[in-house]
Amino acid sequence: MAARQDTLPHLDILSHDVYEAGVPHAAYDEFRRTAPVAWVNETDKGHHGRGFWSLTCHEDVVAVHKDWRTFSSEVDGTEIEELEPDALAARRTMLETDPPRHTKLRQLVNPTFSKMAVETYAAHAERLVGEVLDRAIGRDADGVYDIARDLPIRMITGLLGVPEEDAPQLFHWADQIVYNADPDYSPLISDHGDTDPYRLLPFRSPVSLTVLEYVHRLAVARRGVDGGDLLTVLSNALVDGEPLPEREQGTFFLLLLIAGNETTRHSLSQGLLALAEHPDQLARLAADPSLLDSATEEVLRWTSPQLHFRRTATVATEIGGVPVAAGDKVVTWYLAANFDPEVFPDPHRFDLGRSPNRHVTFGGGGPHLCLGQWMARLEVRTFLAALAQRVRRVELTGDPKRVRSNFINGLKALPLHLVPR
Numbered sequence: 430m431a432a433r434q435d436t437l438p439h440l441d442i443l444s445h446d447v448y449e450a451g452v453p454h455a456a457y458d459e460f461r462r463t464a465p466v467a468w469v470n471e472t473d474k475g476h477h478g479r480g481f482w483s484l485t486c487h488e489d490v491v492a493v494h495k496d497w498r499t500f501s502s503e504v505d506g507t508e509i510e511e512l513e514p515d516a517l518a519a520r521r522t523m524l525e526t527d528p529p530r531h532t533k534l535r536q537l538v539n540p541t542f543s544k545m546a547v548e549t550y551a552a553h554a555e556r557l558v559g560e561v562l563d564r565a566i567g568r569d570a571d572g573v574y575d576i577a578r579d580l581p582i583r584m585i586t587g588l589l590g591v592p593e594e595d596a597p598q599l600f601h602w603a604d605q606i607v608y609n610a611d612p613d614y615s616p617l618i619s620d621h622g623d624t625d626p627y628r629l630l631p632f633r634s635p636v637s638l639t640v641l642e643y644v645h646r647l648a649v650a651r652r653g654v655d656g657g658d659l660l661t662v663l664s665n666a667l668v669d670g671e672p673l674p675e676r677e678q679g680t681f682f683l684l685l686l687i688a689g690n691e692t693t694r695h696s697l698s699q700g701l702l703a704l705a706e707h708p709d710q711l712a713r714l715a716a717d718p719s720l721l722d723s724a725t726e727e728v729l730r731w732t733s734p735q736l737h738f739r740r741t742a743t744v745a746t747e748i749g750g751v752p753v754a755a756g757d758k759v760v761t762w763y764l765a766a767n768f769d770p771e772v773f774p775d776p777h778r779f780d781l782g783r784s785p786n787r788h789v790t791f792g793g794g795g796p797h798l799c800l801g802q803w804m805a806r807l808e809v810r811t812f813l814a815a816l817a818q819r820v821r822r823v824e825l826t827g828d829p830k831r832v833r834s835n836f837i838n839g840l841k842a843l844p845l846h847l848v849p850r
């Protein structure tokens with residue numbers, strides 16, 4: 430098993446430019462083969478930070494996610510960036526919390542996102558997908574702007590408890606916040622040092638403050654009111670007998686907005702891209718709708734919108750036989766793990782009938798396993814069902830453009846034509 434390597438595959442695994450150019454599959458494969466538990470020295474590459482363990486094998490990603498006592502989300506957060514204690518405290522959400530507090534926070538929102546609760550939104554999802562496809566089929570369209578970005582935000586505005594007409598504003602804000610390294614979205618670029626003055630705000634983005642103020646305005650009116658939407662739930666929540674601090678209500682909302690909006694969109698658009706590149710798979714699904722469940726999982730595996738999260742070792746331990754010191758950063762790369770040949774035979778084959786499919790698109794298990802996994806599955810499944818029924822071919826009419834981000838694997842443009850049946 431590999432230890433602290435002197436020579437690593439030629440990939441700056443943190444470079445936003447790398448991901449803008451394409452998914453670095455070949456380099457990930459090499460990492461997995463030669464350095465599955467690799468020590469990445471950040472300063473060598475011009476990044477700020479004390480280095481981290483980079484995990485690209487499925488087994489290691491799952492082991493780390495399940496063992497939250499040894500690999501904490503709370504100690505230093507889940508971002509690779511090293512946050513000062515004041516920034517960590519100001520930006521903390523349940524994502525950066527370990528049990529027992531995590532369990533209490535998660536219980537506030539679990540009922541809204543359970544498999545059973547989400548099934549009740551099936552008709553809403555079908556209607557939204559139908560509307561999107563009515564507008565797009567048979568004409569030149571953009572797979573991101575005209576198709577994929579509408580569905581996730583419109584699915585969650587009702588749950589969040591915000592007016593539906595705010596949806597365009599909300600996803601505009603969420604885009605600016607998350608894509609803080611992409612000049613097409615954000616005027617301030619995180620890896621150019623532009624965002625340093627905003628280090629107390631989520632994603633170091635001044636737009637996060639705009640969203641926190643927006644949440645505050647709405648939340649005040651929900652206090653003492655009965656209601657099942659998440660803003661009302663967060664405004665009235667008691668955790669250990671105390672109301673959630675106002676700041677935490679805001680960051681919690683922001684987490685839900687970003688997680689619910691900025692991930693599923695990329696499974697939809699990159700699913701379209703995969704179907705354009707594998708027309709036989711679209712024809713296969715159209716001929717055999719019983720493949721819908723496996724097709725949904727394969728699109729989720731293939732598109733893996735979340736690239737990584739981070740943990741911190743709380744004690745001296747080992748991963749895959751490699752010694753890890755207390756306090757070391759550990760980064761789990763989901764897309765790399767989703768192409769691990771030990772778990773996925775012929776991993777670079779897009780196979781809508783793949784089964785089993787133990788992808789880690791929603792994380793490797795453990796307490797933080799994606800809250801919105803059933804919502805994301807519902808959206809992808811409903812979209813694939815309608816597409817297979819109504820579209821004969823997905824034709825690309827230009828080059829896809831990728832987001833500049835080492836955090837989200839996504840597209841920002843996908844010119845295409847959906848040829849009707």
Ligand code: HEM
Nearest residue numbers: 523524688689692693735738791792797799800801804805
């Ligand atoms: C394809 C779509 C999605 C992907 C790839 C995705 C990915 C992930 C991953 C990898 C995690 C684990 C974080 C960790 O272990 O540190 C996570 C957690 C989370 N996801 Fe998702 N997600 C998706 C959709 C959604 C949706 C629709 C929502 C709805 C609001 C959502 C809300 C969350 C939340 C709140 C967490 C934090 C859970 C916790 O800390 O307990 N996600 N997601």
